[in-house]
Amino acid sequence: MSSQFGFTTLTGSTQSELLKLQKEKLRAMDIKDTLERLDKSLQLVNGNVSVVAAELAIQSVELQFHKTRTRRKLQ
Numbered sequence: 001m002s003s004q005f006g007f008t009t010l011t012g013s014t015q016s017e018l019l020k021l022q023k024e025k026l027r028a029m030d031i032k033d034t035l036e037r038l039d040k041s042l043q044l045v046n047g048n049v050s051v052v053a054a055e056l057a058i059q060s061v062e063l064q065f066h067k068t069r070t071r072r073k074l075q
Contacts, residue, residue, distance in 0.1 A: 006052075 013021070024044060031037045 012055075 021044075024040075028037055028040055031040065
């Protein structure tokens with residue numbers, strides 16, 4: 001795994017998420033130790049997974065809400 005892998009942007013990122021990632025990239029540039037940089041990258045990847053999982057959960061709830069609402073209108 002590349003030590004820069006966790007610093008890639010996610011599709012649909014908000015402006016604040018992009019700014020936060022940019023700050024993390026700048027901090028990582030000062031890290032000389034490869035293992036430390038990999039650890040930081042892994043932390044960011046885990047954070048990104050959590051954000052995507054939360055966004056998908058919200059979309060799922062919204063979809064179920066709209067399906068239920070549509071069914072009620074048809075009845």
